[in-house]
Amino acid sequence: MTHPPDFLVGVRLALRARYLWLAGCSLLVLALSALLAAQFSGRQPATVTLDIGLSVMRLLLPLVLVLMTQELLSREFDRRYFLNTLSYPHPRHSLLLGRFFAVAALTLGLLLFIAGALALLVWSIGQGYAQSTPVALGYHYLVTIGFMALDLLVLTALATLLAVAASTPSFVLIGTFGFMLVARSFGAIIELLTRNAYVVSDSDSYRSGVGVLGYLLPDLGALDVREIALYGKMAFLPADWPWLVLSNLAYVVGLLALAVWALNRKRFA
Template identity: 75%
Template sequence: MSPLSDLSTGFRLSSRARFGWLAGGSLLLLALATFLAAQFSGRQPSTVALDIGLSVIRLLLPLLLILMTQEMLSREFERRYFLNTLSYPNTRHSLLLGRFMAVAILTLGLLVVLAVALALLVWLIGHGYAQSTPVALDVHYCVTILFVGLDLLLLTAVATLLAVVASTPSFVLIGTFGFMLVARSFGAIVELLTRNAMLVGDGETYRSGVALLSYLLPDLGALDVRMITLYGRMELLPADWPWLVLSSLTYTTGLLAVAVWALQRKRFA
Protein backbone atom coordinates (compact mmCIF):
# COMPACT_ATOMS: atom_id res chain seq x y z
CA MET A 1 0.00 0.00 0.00
CA SER A 2 1.13 3.58 -0.66
CA PRO A 3 1.44 6.36 1.93
CA LEU A 4 -1.74 7.87 0.44
CA SER A 5 -3.78 5.00 1.87
CA ASP A 6 -2.38 5.67 5.33
CA LEU A 7 -2.98 9.36 4.73
CA SER A 8 -6.73 8.77 4.50
CA THR A 9 -6.54 6.57 7.61
CA GLY A 10 -4.78 9.40 9.41
CA PHE A 11 -7.60 11.79 8.53
CA ARG A 12 -10.11 9.36 10.02
CA LEU A 13 -8.02 9.01 13.16
CA SER A 14 -8.00 12.79 13.58
CA SER A 15 -11.69 12.69 14.41
CA ARG A 16 -10.89 10.32 17.28
CA ALA A 17 -8.45 12.93 18.58
CA ARG A 18 -11.23 15.56 18.30
CA PHE A 19 -9.36 17.67 15.80
CA GLY A 20 -12.49 19.68 15.02
CA TRP A 21 -12.93 20.70 18.66
CA LEU A 22 -9.24 21.56 18.96
CA ALA A 23 -9.39 23.66 15.80
CA GLY A 24 -12.49 25.48 16.98
CA GLY A 25 -10.95 26.13 20.38
CA SER A 26 -7.79 27.45 18.76
CA LEU A 27 -9.80 29.83 16.59
CA LEU A 28 -11.77 31.11 19.59
CA LEU A 29 -8.64 31.59 21.69
CA LEU A 30 -6.93 33.44 18.84
CA ALA A 31 -9.88 35.81 18.47
CA LEU A 32 -10.02 36.54 22.20
CA ALA A 33 -6.27 37.10 22.49
CA THR A 34 -6.22 39.37 19.44
CA PHE A 35 -9.09 41.59 20.54
CA LEU A 36 -7.86 41.83 24.12
CA ALA A 37 -4.31 42.65 23.01
CA ALA A 38 -5.59 45.51 20.87
CA GLN A 39 -7.12 47.12 23.98
CA PHE A 40 -3.69 47.49 25.60
CA SER A 41 -2.34 49.84 22.94
CA GLY A 42 -3.98 53.17 22.29
CA ARG A 43 -1.59 54.17 19.48
CA GLN A 44 -0.71 50.89 17.73
CA PRO A 45 -3.66 48.51 18.27
CA SER A 46 -3.29 46.70 14.93
CA THR A 47 0.44 46.10 15.42
CA VAL A 48 0.00 44.75 18.95
CA ALA A 49 -2.97 42.59 17.93
CA LEU A 50 -1.07 41.09 15.00
CA ASP A 51 2.02 40.49 17.12
CA ILE A 52 0.09 38.69 19.84
CA GLY A 53 -1.96 36.77 17.28
CA LEU A 54 1.14 35.40 15.58
CA SER A 55 2.56 34.40 18.98
CA VAL A 56 -0.66 32.53 19.80
CA ILE A 57 -0.51 30.69 16.48
CA ARG A 58 3.14 29.73 17.02
CA LEU A 59 2.27 28.37 20.47
CA LEU A 60 -1.04 26.60 19.80
CA LEU A 61 -0.25 24.79 16.56
CA PRO A 62 2.82 22.92 17.91
CA LEU A 63 0.63 21.63 20.75
CA LEU A 64 -2.03 20.53 18.28
CA LEU A 65 0.41 18.72 15.98
CA ILE A 66 1.88 16.92 18.99
CA LEU A 67 -1.56 15.73 20.07
CA MET A 68 -2.28 14.53 16.53
CA THR A 69 1.05 12.69 16.34
CA GLN A 70 0.39 11.03 19.67
CA GLU A 71 -2.98 9.78 18.45
CA MET A 72 -1.86 8.66 15.00
CA LEU A 73 1.50 7.08 15.88
CA SER A 74 2.17 6.78 19.61
CA ARG A 75 -1.25 5.27 20.36
CA GLU A 76 -0.79 2.96 17.38
CA PHE A 77 2.18 1.33 19.11
CA GLU A 78 0.97 1.68 22.69
CA ARG A 79 -2.41 0.03 22.07
CA ARG A 80 -0.97 -2.46 19.55
CA TYR A 81 -3.14 -1.27 16.70
CA PHE A 82 -0.14 -1.92 14.46
CA LEU A 83 -0.92 -5.65 14.69
CA ASN A 84 -4.01 -4.95 12.62
CA THR A 85 -2.51 -2.19 10.45
CA LEU A 86 0.57 -4.15 9.41
CA SER A 87 -1.39 -7.35 8.85
CA TYR A 88 -2.55 -5.87 5.56
CA PRO A 89 -0.17 -5.63 2.57
CA ASN A 90 1.31 -2.50 4.06
CA THR A 91 4.90 -1.44 4.69
CA ARG A 92 6.20 0.33 7.75
CA HIS A 93 7.56 3.29 5.86
CA SER A 94 4.22 3.91 4.13
CA LEU A 95 2.52 3.81 7.53
CA LEU A 96 4.92 6.38 8.93
CA LEU A 97 4.95 8.71 5.93
CA GLY A 98 1.17 8.53 5.56
CA ARG A 99 0.59 9.53 9.17
CA PHE A 100 3.23 12.27 8.92
CA MET A 101 1.51 13.73 5.86
CA ALA A 102 -1.85 13.59 7.61
CA VAL A 103 -0.55 15.54 10.62
CA ALA A 104 1.27 18.02 8.38
CA ILE A 105 -1.75 18.66 6.15
CA LEU A 106 -4.10 19.10 9.11
CA THR A 107 -1.68 21.44 10.88
CA LEU A 108 -0.86 23.54 7.83
CA GLY A 109 -4.53 23.65 6.83
CA LEU A 110 -5.44 24.99 10.26
CA LEU A 111 -2.56 27.45 9.97
CA VAL A 112 -4.14 28.88 6.82
CA VAL A 113 -7.54 29.16 8.53
CA LEU A 114 -6.06 30.88 11.59
CA ALA A 115 -3.93 33.18 9.41
CA VAL A 116 -6.97 34.29 7.42
CA ALA A 117 -8.97 34.81 10.61
CA LEU A 118 -6.15 36.82 12.17
CA ALA A 119 -5.80 39.02 9.09
CA LEU A 120 -9.53 39.70 9.12
CA LEU A 121 -9.51 40.55 12.84
CA VAL A 122 -6.53 42.89 12.47
CA TRP A 123 -8.19 44.55 9.46
CA LEU A 124 -11.34 45.16 11.52
CA ILE A 125 -9.30 46.53 14.42
CA GLY A 126 -7.40 48.82 12.05
CA HIS A 127 -10.64 50.34 10.83
CA GLY A 128 -11.27 51.71 14.29
CA TYR A 129 -7.99 53.66 14.47
CA ALA A 130 -5.67 54.80 11.68
CA GLN A 131 -2.06 54.16 12.71
CA SER A 132 0.87 56.24 11.53
CA THR A 133 2.66 52.98 10.58
CA PRO A 134 -0.01 50.48 9.47
CA VAL A 135 0.66 46.76 9.38
CA ALA A 136 1.21 45.09 5.99
CA LEU A 137 -1.38 42.37 5.36
CA ASP A 138 -0.25 41.75 1.79
CA VAL A 139 2.71 39.75 0.51
CA HIS A 140 4.61 40.58 3.71
CA TYR A 141 2.00 38.71 5.72
CA CYS A 142 2.00 35.77 3.32
CA VAL A 143 5.78 35.42 3.62
CA THR A 144 5.50 35.49 7.41
CA ILE A 145 2.90 32.71 7.39
CA LEU A 146 5.01 30.63 4.98
CA PHE A 147 7.92 30.77 7.41
CA VAL A 148 5.61 29.77 10.27
CA GLY A 149 4.48 26.82 8.16
CA LEU A 150 8.09 25.76 7.61
CA ASP A 151 8.64 25.91 11.37
CA LEU A 152 5.60 23.68 11.97
CA LEU A 153 6.63 21.21 9.27
CA LEU A 154 9.99 20.71 10.95
CA LEU A 155 8.36 20.27 14.36
CA THR A 156 6.03 17.67 12.86
CA ALA A 157 9.07 15.70 11.72
CA VAL A 158 10.56 15.94 15.24
CA ALA A 159 7.33 14.69 16.81
CA THR A 160 7.17 11.84 14.29
CA LEU A 161 10.67 10.68 15.11
CA LEU A 162 10.01 10.86 18.86
CA ALA A 163 6.77 8.91 18.43
CA VAL A 164 8.78 6.08 16.86
CA VAL A 165 11.62 5.94 19.39
CA ALA A 166 9.80 6.99 22.58
CA SER A 167 8.35 4.39 24.93
CA THR A 168 5.48 6.60 26.17
CA PRO A 169 3.29 9.16 24.34
CA SER A 170 4.04 11.80 27.00
CA PHE A 171 7.68 11.88 25.90
CA VAL A 172 6.54 13.09 22.48
CA LEU A 173 4.99 16.13 24.15
CA ILE A 174 7.96 16.83 26.42
CA GLY A 175 10.60 16.14 23.78
CA THR A 176 9.00 18.15 21.00
CA PHE A 177 8.32 21.16 23.20
CA GLY A 178 11.85 20.96 24.61
CA PHE A 179 13.30 20.86 21.11
CA MET A 180 11.10 23.79 20.08
CA LEU A 181 12.10 25.97 23.03
CA VAL A 182 15.82 25.36 22.53
CA ALA A 183 15.73 25.73 18.74
CA ARG A 184 13.71 28.95 18.92
CA SER A 185 15.79 30.60 21.63
CA PHE A 186 19.47 29.76 21.25
CA GLY A 187 19.97 32.12 18.30
CA ALA A 188 18.59 35.07 20.29
CA ILE A 189 20.79 34.15 23.26
CA VAL A 190 23.91 34.07 21.08
CA GLU A 191 23.04 37.45 19.56
CA LEU A 192 22.37 38.95 22.99
CA LEU A 193 25.70 37.73 24.39
CA THR A 194 27.51 38.98 21.29
CA ARG A 195 26.19 42.47 21.95
CA ASN A 196 26.73 42.38 25.71
CA ALA A 197 29.07 39.69 26.99
CA MET A 198 28.94 41.15 30.52
CA LEU A 199 25.47 39.73 31.17
CA VAL A 200 26.96 36.51 32.57
CA GLY A 201 30.31 35.57 34.01
CA ASP A 202 32.80 34.44 31.35
CA GLY A 203 30.29 35.46 28.70
CA GLU A 204 32.53 34.62 25.74
CA THR A 205 32.89 31.00 26.80
CA TYR A 206 29.16 30.77 27.48
CA ARG A 207 28.37 32.27 24.09
CA SER A 208 30.70 29.85 22.31
CA GLY A 209 29.07 26.92 24.08
CA VAL A 210 25.57 28.00 23.11
CA ALA A 211 26.72 28.74 19.55
CA LEU A 212 27.68 25.07 19.16
CA LEU A 213 23.96 24.30 19.07
CA SER A 214 23.82 25.90 15.62
CA TYR A 215 25.71 22.85 14.29
CA LEU A 216 23.17 20.45 15.81
CA LEU A 217 19.82 22.27 15.66
CA PRO A 218 18.05 24.44 13.10
CA ASP A 219 17.58 28.06 14.09
CA LEU A 220 13.79 28.16 14.38
CA GLY A 221 14.00 31.60 15.98
CA ALA A 222 15.26 33.01 12.68
CA LEU A 223 12.12 31.70 10.97
CA ASP A 224 10.06 34.17 12.99
CA VAL A 225 10.03 37.02 10.46
CA ARG A 226 6.96 38.83 11.75
CA MET A 227 8.78 42.18 11.71
CA ILE A 228 8.31 42.44 7.95
CA THR A 229 4.52 42.42 8.30
CA LEU A 230 4.36 44.40 11.54
CA TYR A 231 6.22 47.31 9.96
CA GLY A 232 5.76 46.63 6.23
CA ARG A 233 9.48 46.49 5.47
CA MET A 234 10.69 43.52 3.44
CA GLU A 235 14.31 44.50 4.10
CA LEU A 236 13.83 43.20 7.65
CA LEU A 237 13.80 39.68 6.20
CA PRO A 238 17.07 37.92 7.14
CA ALA A 239 19.67 38.23 4.40
CA ASP A 240 20.39 34.50 4.58
CA TRP A 241 16.72 33.45 4.28
CA PRO A 242 17.41 31.03 1.36
CA TRP A 243 19.87 29.17 3.56
CA LEU A 244 17.34 29.13 6.43
CA VAL A 245 14.70 27.59 4.16
CA LEU A 246 17.09 25.06 2.63
CA SER A 247 18.57 24.01 5.98
CA SER A 248 15.12 23.61 7.55
CA LEU A 249 13.87 21.46 4.67
CA THR A 250 17.05 19.38 4.76
CA TYR A 251 16.72 18.91 8.52
CA THR A 252 13.10 17.85 8.10
CA THR A 253 14.03 15.31 5.43
CA GLY A 254 16.85 13.98 7.60
CA LEU A 255 14.57 13.53 10.60
CA LEU A 256 12.04 11.64 8.50
CA ALA A 257 14.76 9.41 7.10
CA VAL A 258 15.96 8.59 10.62
CA ALA A 259 12.36 7.94 11.72
CA VAL A 260 11.83 5.50 8.83
CA TRP A 261 15.10 3.76 9.62
CA ALA A 262 14.20 3.50 13.32
CA LEU A 263 10.75 2.11 12.55
CA GLN A 264 12.20 -0.48 10.19
CA ARG A 265 14.49 -1.70 12.96
CA LYS A 266 11.91 -1.42 15.73
CA ARG A 267 11.03 -4.70 17.37
CA PHE A 268 7.48 -5.01 18.61
CA ALA A 269 6.82 -7.14 21.64
Protein backbone atom coordinates (compact mmCIF):
# COMPACT_ATOMS: atom_id res chain seq x y z
CA MET A 1 0.00 0.00 0.00
CA THR A 2 1.45 3.36 -1.02
CA HIS A 3 1.12 6.49 1.04
CA PRO A 4 -0.63 9.39 -0.76
CA PRO A 5 1.49 12.54 -1.23
CA ASP A 6 1.65 14.63 1.95
CA PHE A 7 0.70 17.73 -0.01
CA LEU A 8 -2.60 16.21 -1.13
CA VAL A 9 -3.26 14.83 2.33
CA GLY A 10 -2.69 18.30 3.76
CA VAL A 11 -5.11 19.88 1.29
CA ARG A 12 -7.78 17.30 2.11
CA LEU A 13 -7.34 17.81 5.84
CA ALA A 14 -7.58 21.58 5.41
CA LEU A 15 -10.80 21.28 3.42
CA ARG A 16 -12.25 19.10 6.17
CA ALA A 17 -11.10 21.61 8.80
CA ARG A 18 -13.43 24.39 7.61
CA TYR A 19 -10.96 26.03 5.26
CA LEU A 20 -13.80 26.96 2.90
CA TRP A 21 -15.72 28.41 5.84
CA LEU A 22 -12.71 30.52 6.81
CA ALA A 23 -12.27 31.64 3.22
CA GLY A 24 -15.93 32.67 3.01
CA CYS A 25 -15.76 34.59 6.29
CA SER A 26 -12.57 36.33 5.16
CA LEU A 27 -14.24 37.43 1.94
CA LEU A 28 -17.28 38.68 3.82
CA VAL A 29 -15.24 40.66 6.35
CA LEU A 30 -13.14 42.15 3.56
CA ALA A 31 -16.18 43.21 1.54
CA LEU A 32 -17.98 44.75 4.52
CA SER A 33 -14.88 46.61 5.72
CA ALA A 34 -14.11 47.99 2.27
CA LEU A 35 -17.69 49.06 1.59
CA LEU A 36 -18.06 50.77 4.96
CA ALA A 37 -14.72 52.54 4.50
CA ALA A 38 -15.81 53.85 1.11
CA GLN A 39 -18.89 55.45 2.69
CA PHE A 40 -16.71 57.62 4.94
CA SER A 41 -14.66 59.09 2.12
CA GLY A 42 -16.25 61.71 -0.07
CA ARG A 43 -13.23 62.56 -2.22
CA GLN A 44 -11.18 59.37 -2.67
CA PRO A 45 -13.57 56.44 -2.14
CA ALA A 46 -11.69 53.98 -4.37
CA THR A 47 -8.35 54.78 -2.72
CA VAL A 48 -9.75 54.40 0.78
CA THR A 49 -11.49 51.15 -0.19
CA LEU A 50 -8.28 49.68 -1.57
CA ASP A 51 -6.23 50.86 1.39
CA ILE A 52 -8.60 49.40 3.99
CA GLY A 53 -9.03 46.22 1.97
CA LEU A 54 -5.28 45.59 1.84
CA SER A 55 -5.01 46.23 5.59
CA VAL A 56 -7.78 43.73 6.29
CA MET A 57 -6.06 41.16 4.06
CA ARG A 58 -2.78 41.60 5.94
CA LEU A 59 -4.61 40.81 9.19
CA LEU A 60 -6.97 38.04 8.11
CA LEU A 61 -4.67 35.91 5.97
CA PRO A 62 -2.06 35.35 8.72
CA LEU A 63 -4.89 34.15 10.96
CA VAL A 64 -6.04 31.69 8.29
CA LEU A 65 -2.54 30.29 7.75
CA VAL A 66 -1.98 29.90 11.48
CA LEU A 67 -5.25 28.03 11.94
CA MET A 68 -4.42 25.76 9.01
CA THR A 69 -0.91 25.11 10.35
CA GLN A 70 -2.38 24.22 13.73
CA GLU A 71 -4.74 21.77 12.07
CA LEU A 72 -2.24 20.16 9.71
CA LEU A 73 0.82 20.00 11.98
CA SER A 74 0.07 20.85 15.60
CA ARG A 75 -2.96 18.55 15.75
CA GLU A 76 -0.90 15.85 14.06
CA PHE A 77 1.37 15.69 17.11
CA ASP A 78 -1.23 16.67 19.70
CA ARG A 79 -3.66 13.91 18.71
CA ARG A 80 -0.87 11.43 17.94
CA TYR A 81 -1.88 11.01 14.31
CA PHE A 82 1.84 10.78 13.53
CA LEU A 83 1.74 7.16 14.74
CA ASN A 84 -0.11 6.36 11.53
CA THR A 85 1.45 8.95 9.23
CA LEU A 86 5.08 8.14 10.05
CA SER A 87 4.45 4.40 9.85
CA TYR A 88 4.79 4.63 6.06
CA PRO A 89 8.30 4.27 4.64
CA HIS A 90 9.02 7.91 3.88
CA PRO A 91 11.21 10.47 5.68
CA ARG A 92 9.91 12.88 8.27
CA HIS A 93 10.82 15.94 6.23
CA SER A 94 8.43 14.74 3.52
CA LEU A 95 5.55 15.11 5.98
CA LEU A 96 6.72 18.55 7.08
CA LEU A 97 7.35 20.01 3.64
CA GLY A 98 4.16 18.50 2.25
CA ARG A 99 2.08 20.15 4.95
CA PHE A 100 3.98 23.42 4.56
CA PHE A 101 3.32 23.56 0.82
CA ALA A 102 -0.33 22.66 1.42
CA VAL A 103 -0.77 25.59 3.85
CA ALA A 104 1.18 27.91 1.55
CA ALA A 105 -0.84 26.92 -1.52
CA LEU A 106 -4.17 27.33 0.26
CA THR A 107 -3.15 30.67 1.77
CA LEU A 108 -1.80 32.10 -1.48
CA GLY A 109 -4.82 30.77 -3.35
CA LEU A 110 -7.09 32.59 -0.90
CA LEU A 111 -4.92 35.70 -1.31
CA LEU A 112 -5.42 35.68 -5.08
CA PHE A 113 -9.15 35.06 -4.72
CA ILE A 114 -9.89 37.88 -2.29
CA ALA A 115 -7.42 40.18 -4.07
CA GLY A 116 -9.47 39.70 -7.22
CA ALA A 117 -12.66 40.33 -5.29
CA LEU A 118 -11.18 43.52 -3.79
CA ALA A 119 -10.06 44.74 -7.22
CA LEU A 120 -13.57 44.20 -8.59
CA LEU A 121 -15.06 46.03 -5.62
CA VAL A 122 -12.66 48.97 -5.97
CA TRP A 123 -13.32 49.17 -9.70
CA SER A 124 -17.08 49.26 -9.18
CA ILE A 125 -16.79 51.98 -6.53
CA GLY A 126 -14.48 54.00 -8.77
CA GLN A 127 -17.10 54.08 -11.53
CA GLY A 128 -19.28 56.37 -9.46
CA TYR A 129 -16.67 59.08 -8.80
CA ALA A 130 -13.77 60.28 -10.96
CA GLN A 131 -10.79 60.79 -8.65
CA SER A 132 -7.93 63.18 -9.40
CA THR A 133 -5.48 60.36 -8.60
CA PRO A 134 -7.13 57.07 -9.61
CA VAL A 135 -5.92 53.78 -8.18
CA ALA A 136 -3.86 51.45 -10.37
CA LEU A 137 -5.36 47.97 -10.60
CA GLY A 138 -3.03 46.70 -13.32
CA TYR A 139 0.53 45.51 -12.85
CA HIS A 140 0.95 47.93 -9.95
CA TYR A 141 -1.68 45.97 -8.04
CA LEU A 142 -0.08 42.66 -9.02
CA VAL A 143 3.28 43.83 -7.65
CA THR A 144 1.59 44.81 -4.38
CA ILE A 145 -0.07 41.40 -4.08
CA GLY A 146 3.20 39.67 -4.97
CA PHE A 147 5.02 41.35 -2.08
CA MET A 148 2.14 40.48 0.23
CA ALA A 149 2.45 36.84 -0.88
CA LEU A 150 6.12 36.87 0.13
CA ASP A 151 5.12 38.26 3.54
CA LEU A 152 2.66 35.38 4.00
CA LEU A 153 5.24 32.84 2.86
CA VAL A 154 7.63 33.97 5.62
CA LEU A 155 4.85 33.73 8.21
CA THR A 156 3.88 30.26 6.98
CA ALA A 157 7.46 29.04 7.36
CA LEU A 158 7.62 30.48 10.88
CA ALA A 159 4.29 28.90 11.85
CA THR A 160 5.60 25.56 10.55
CA LEU A 161 8.69 25.82 12.73
CA LEU A 162 6.64 26.76 15.79
CA ALA A 163 4.21 23.89 15.17
CA VAL A 164 7.13 21.45 15.35
CA ALA A 165 8.95 23.05 18.27
CA ALA A 166 6.03 24.24 20.43
CA SER A 167 4.39 21.99 22.98
CA THR A 168 0.91 23.52 22.61
CA PRO A 169 -0.98 24.57 19.45
CA SER A 170 -1.88 27.94 20.98
CA PHE A 171 1.78 28.96 20.98
CA VAL A 172 1.75 28.81 17.16
CA LEU A 173 -0.85 31.58 17.13
CA ILE A 174 0.85 33.68 19.81
CA GLY A 175 4.35 33.23 18.41
CA THR A 176 3.42 33.88 14.79
CA PHE A 177 1.42 37.02 15.52
CA GLY A 178 4.07 38.32 17.93
CA PHE A 179 6.74 37.79 15.28
CA MET A 180 4.52 39.45 12.67
CA LEU A 181 3.90 42.56 14.76
CA VAL A 182 7.59 43.04 15.53
CA ALA A 183 8.84 42.27 12.01
CA ARG A 184 6.29 44.60 10.43
CA SER A 185 6.88 47.52 12.78
CA PHE A 186 10.55 47.76 13.75
CA GLY A 187 11.56 49.30 10.41
CA ALA A 188 8.96 52.04 10.78
CA ILE A 189 10.10 52.69 14.37
CA ILE A 190 13.72 53.12 13.25
CA GLU A 191 12.65 55.51 10.49
CA LEU A 192 10.53 57.50 12.94
CA LEU A 193 13.41 57.86 15.39
CA THR A 194 15.74 58.88 12.56
CA ARG A 195 13.45 61.66 11.37
CA ASN A 196 12.11 62.74 14.77
CA ALA A 197 14.78 62.25 17.40
CA TYR A 198 12.73 64.14 19.99
CA VAL A 199 10.12 61.34 20.25
CA VAL A 200 12.09 59.60 23.02
CA SER A 201 15.00 60.62 25.20
CA ASP A 202 18.39 59.22 24.14
CA SER A 203 17.01 58.28 20.75
CA ASP A 204 20.41 57.15 19.41
CA SER A 205 20.78 54.29 21.87
CA TYR A 206 17.10 53.39 21.48
CA ARG A 207 17.44 53.36 17.70
CA SER A 208 20.58 51.23 17.82
CA GLY A 209 18.84 48.78 20.15
CA VAL A 210 15.87 48.44 17.84
CA GLY A 211 18.23 48.26 14.87
CA VAL A 212 19.66 44.99 16.18
CA LEU A 213 16.35 43.40 15.16
CA GLY A 214 17.30 44.09 11.56
CA TYR A 215 20.00 41.42 11.83
CA LEU A 216 17.63 38.88 13.37
CA LEU A 217 14.27 39.44 11.67
CA PRO A 218 13.13 40.07 8.11
CA ASP A 219 11.75 43.52 7.43
CA LEU A 220 8.16 42.57 6.67
CA GLY A 221 7.09 46.18 6.93
CA ALA A 222 9.10 46.98 3.79
CA LEU A 223 7.03 44.39 1.90
CA ASP A 224 3.95 46.60 2.30
CA VAL A 225 4.19 48.51 -0.98
CA ARG A 226 0.53 49.44 -1.29
CA GLU A 227 1.40 53.01 -2.34
CA ILE A 228 2.27 51.60 -5.76
CA ALA A 229 -1.35 50.59 -6.32
CA LEU A 230 -2.90 53.47 -4.36
CA TYR A 231 -1.18 56.20 -6.40
CA GLY A 232 -0.07 54.31 -9.52
CA LYS A 233 3.64 55.11 -9.16
CA MET A 234 6.39 52.51 -9.21
CA ALA A 235 8.64 55.09 -7.53
CA PHE A 236 7.25 53.88 -4.18
CA LEU A 237 8.94 50.50 -4.73
CA PRO A 238 11.99 50.25 -2.41
CA ALA A 239 15.24 50.84 -4.24
CA ASP A 240 16.73 47.68 -2.74
CA TRP A 241 13.75 45.49 -3.59
CA PRO A 242 15.86 42.66 -5.15
CA TRP A 243 17.81 42.31 -1.91
CA LEU A 244 14.56 42.56 0.05
CA VAL A 245 13.01 39.69 -1.91
CA LEU A 246 16.12 37.50 -1.76
CA SER A 247 16.64 38.06 1.96
CA ASN A 248 13.06 37.09 2.76
CA LEU A 249 13.25 33.99 0.56
CA ALA A 250 16.49 33.04 2.32
CA TYR A 251 14.70 33.50 5.64
CA VAL A 252 11.97 31.12 4.47
CA VAL A 253 14.57 28.50 3.55
CA GLY A 254 16.33 28.98 6.89
CA LEU A 255 13.12 28.58 8.88
CA LEU A 256 12.19 25.43 6.97
CA ALA A 257 15.67 24.00 7.51
CA LEU A 258 15.32 24.62 11.26
CA ALA A 259 11.88 23.01 11.21
CA VAL A 260 13.21 19.91 9.45
CA TRP A 261 16.11 19.69 11.91
CA ALA A 262 13.74 20.06 14.88
CA LEU A 263 11.39 17.39 13.52
CA ASN A 264 14.22 14.94 12.91
CA ARG A 265 15.39 15.39 16.49
CA LYS A 266 11.90 15.30 17.94
CA ARG A 267 11.22 12.29 20.15
CA PHE A 268 7.70 10.95 20.13
CA ALA A 269 6.47 9.30 23.29
